[in-house]
Amino acid sequence: MPDQVNIKVCMGTGGIAAGGTEVMDMFRTELDKTGIKAEVKERSNVDKVGCRGFCAKDVLVDVEVDGEVTTYECLNADMVPRIIEEHIIGGEPVTDWVTGEDYRKFNEKQIKVVLSDCGRIDPEEIDAYLDHEGYVAVKKVLTSMTPEETIESVKKSGLRGRGGGGFPTGLKWEFARKANSKQKYIICNADEGDPGAFMDRSIIEGNPHAMIEGMIIGAYGIGATKGYVYIRAEYPLAVERLRRALEHARERGFLGEKIFGTEISFDIKIKLGAGAFVCGEETALIASIEGERGLPRNKPPFPAQSGLHGKPTIINNVETLANLPYIFKNGPEWFASLGTEKSKGTKVFALTGKVNNTGLIEVPMGITLKEIIYDVGGGMEGGKEYKAVQTGGPSGGCITKDYMDLKVDYESLADIGSIMGSGGMVVLNEEDCMVNIAKFFLEFTQDESCGKCTPCRIGTKRLLEIINRITEGRGRKGDIELLLDLSEDIKDSSICGLGQTAPNPVLSTIKYFRDEYEAHINEKRCPAGVCANLLTFSVIEDNCKGCTLCVKVCPVSAITGEKKKPHLIDDELCIKCGACFDVCKFNAILKG
Amino acid sequence: MQEALNKIIEDYIENEGNIISVLQQIQEEFNYLPKDAIHYVSDRLSIPSSYFYGVATFYSQFYLKPRGKHIITTCCGTACHVKGSDKLYNQVREEFNLTGDEDTSGDGLCTAEKVACVGACSIAPVVIVDKKILGKVQKKELTKVIKEIKEEQDA
Structure with missing residues (x-):
């Protein structure tokens, strides 16, 4: 009989949907019967030893018997008794269900920084994070560094905003630091509204404390005493885990008055988003926290000078903040050694669509698309032909097979008309119609346009009308040129990022798949066989x-x-x- | 109704609340935003009701009409879209005979909704039935779920 058995069940949104709760309950009841002292631990669906974002094969379970870890994939509750019988009691892992070659390949090219503790620890227990050197970095910062030194370190690390824009984080902080005001705010933007993205949800579900720790460091750097996390109400599990994490941090004196025994006070409140994509934009987000309609406004002034309630405010994305504890633990030089010349560190992507290994991945900046899709992603689903990968959601574009060897970073993606975005990567195959994809994103942006500025409100509507008639077989000669023209106008004249980027999916699909548009318009034919009217x-x-x-x-x-x-x-x-x-x-x- | 609303108003005053938080609390209490509730709060707080409606109609989370006993939400994010979420959404609408702008069945049994993305793209297409997330949903499975809802009502 083994001395120590640890079982870790993947329990993120993906794991739960695949039956994680049932698997965990089954382990508990069955182990009770056998009388083995097992710790059946909940864990997030991203894990250093276990599932690692390998959601395609959920439920993933780590079974550790006397220090030997075995990872099982695609488990359901009915399979549990056999594992207990043969593996835990008998000492022989059930090889039929153990993860195989694809799992090894999935992990091989990944480098985990932000996700390094995700899944390894129970996200609902602060002690689990503390056991993995949690809150060590912030303590060091608060007790031995000045705010200026803190900002300098972030600058040195080369960290850039992971929410899409890629603005250097340290520089942003410096603006707010220099702004003269008694009251300053730091906001964590967890309003992950891009369809096809779930990086932030996974980080908060898997390791909320890393983000909180990052936020405290940021608050110290700029001199903020109040913080907000603006999070989507569509992520109930993430909200619940965050709420619990904040309570625990408060109990331990990491938040509140005189934190870490210093004279510094800082606390964080949760603000639930009410469902508006535009609120991912900084000024709209601020309006929403203030309880108003989430309308963006012209910049400048930038929030770093005048933000929430007119005070200097820094808004950082979840992934950006969750990087900070690791940067301060391992040193800015270490972080700067990862990635490319201008894009440092790693990037978390949500790899989805028509690829074998869908899931959450973290790869170094500068990895090629080929490596992401064929090594980490395990190749195309069903052996179908690769057509494009869509990055950056409704603000981004697509990357064709001609750019398979492109090194992925902020600059290279922008050069070919796509964007890094927050990290959604949807893989498309021969069965996907690119005109339909453009239409899909336009429907979204048109629906989410707040209506404040005319180019976005009316321009996206006209774009959508043109695309609709093309997909319905009523396309006219000259429609492509009209789309291009109108797109440029909308980009040039919209107030905020939503309008400025809304035409990107149209521009990018026309640039690389003009023949598909032409087939729709001239031959009234949808080559991929998607557009129903044709x-x-x-x-x-x-x-x-x-x-x-x-x-x-x-x-x-x-x-x-x-x-x-x-x-x-x-x-x-x-x-x-x-x-x-x-x-x-x-x-x-x-x-x- | 008044008692619940008074509590929400107290909370607003004590915790420096705002219009969104008031509306969120009203909706939590009544499952939608009843007209009377908005007018009552508007009077008590001396904030024009147009402010409340302005915010309520801006955000997709707020409902001005009562919703069904069961809520079936089809995720229509990119990954779900390319895996055929449209068909699933239409299937729900057909099964509950929803036409035109209707999103709740006449008997109040079910509301069919779309959501832009729930961030469970790796298990697309996703359908959420009364807060339970179903992944890699196929037509058959959805038919079964809907049948269960209907049978439960009949029983």
Whole structure:
């Protein structure tokens, strides 16, 4: 019988959705039966030894028996008894379920800084973070460094804002430090609104204390006594863990009056976002914290001079702040040694879409796209052909296979018309229509446009109308040029980042996939077979077995035919829903 | 209703609250923003009700109409979109016979919603049924969930 058994179940949003709670409960009840003292620990879905963001194969579970760690993938509750029987009691890991080569490859090229403690520790226990040198960095800063030295170190590290803009963090702090005011604020921007991004959610769910520690360091640097975390209400688990972490930090005297035995006071409040993408923009975010409609305003003055309640305010993204404890623990030189000349450190990406290993990854700046998709990502799902990766969400663009060897950093992505953004990477394959992707993002930005400035409010609407008619087969000659023209105008004249970047998906898809636009407009054809109005569905007679499955699923009874004989689709009645295509087992439906 | 609202008003005064926090608390209490509640708070705080409506209609989180007993939210983020979230959303609407601008079924059983992204992109497409996140959702699974909701109501 083993002396010590530790079991760590991946319990982030992804892990819970895959059945993490059931797996954990099963371990608890089954182990109670066997009488082994096991610590069944909750942990986040990003883990240094375990799941490491490998959400594609959730539920991931680390089973540590007398110091030997084995990681299992794709577990469900029913599989637990066998693991206890054969591995924990019998001493032989269940090799069928142990993670394999893809898991090794997934981790091989990653370097974990921000995520280094994520998952290794229980995010709901402050002691777990303290055991991993938690709050050591901030204590050192507060007790042995001046605010100026603190800022100098951040500058030396080369850390840049991870929320998308890439502005040097140290420089931003210096502006606020120099601003003359008794009251200053620091705000953590956790309003991760980009569709396709979940870096910040994972960090807060996995290790909220790192972000809190970073915030205290920032507050000390600029001289702020009050802080806010502006977090999306759509992330209930992250909010709950953050709330708990703040309470614990307060209990230990890390927040509140005279923290760490110094004369410094600092506390953090949570502000829940109410669902508006534009509130990710600094000035809109401030308006929202003040309880107003989240409308951005012209800059300058920048928030570092006049922000929340008119006082100097620094707004940093979650990932930026969570980097700080590690920078101060290991030294700015260490951080600056990672990455490229102008982009230091690592970047967390949410790798999703049509790739095998979807999940959360942290890679050094300067890694190539090829390495991200084919090594870390394990290649294309179903062996389909790579078409593009979309980065930066609705503000970004796409990267085609011609740029597979591009070293990913702030500058290189901007050069080819995309952006680093906050770190969403959605991989697209041959079955994705690029016009449809542009339409998807425009629908989003048009819906989220706050309406304050005309170019964004009306311009994005007109862009969307043009794209809609192209995808519906009513595209006109000259539409592409019109899109380009209008896009440039919107970029030039919008007040805030939302409008200034909203046309990027259009510009980028036209730049690299102009032929697809032309096929839609001139030939009324969607090459990828996505845009419903341009599709026709027909039966391939040779393949059709007359199984009548398609007849049953067709919502408009457009398919007729005798049993065991080829069927027929009535094009007049067909609403192009694709139900027949999805259900056919004999590849007898032609979509084109 | 007044008692609950008085508490919210007290909290506003004590904790230097703002319009958003007041609305969030009203919605937590009543599940949506009843007209009477907004007018009552507006009177008591001497803040024009137009301010409250201005904020309430700006943010997608606020609802001016009562919502269904069950909420089925389809995530329509990028990753879910490329994995066919549109079809799932339409399926929910069809199963509850929602047409036009309607998002809550006539019997108040279910509200069908879209959300821009819940950040669970690695398990796309995602559907949230009464706060429970379902990942890698397929049509069949959704049919089953909806059937359960309907059967529970009938029982």
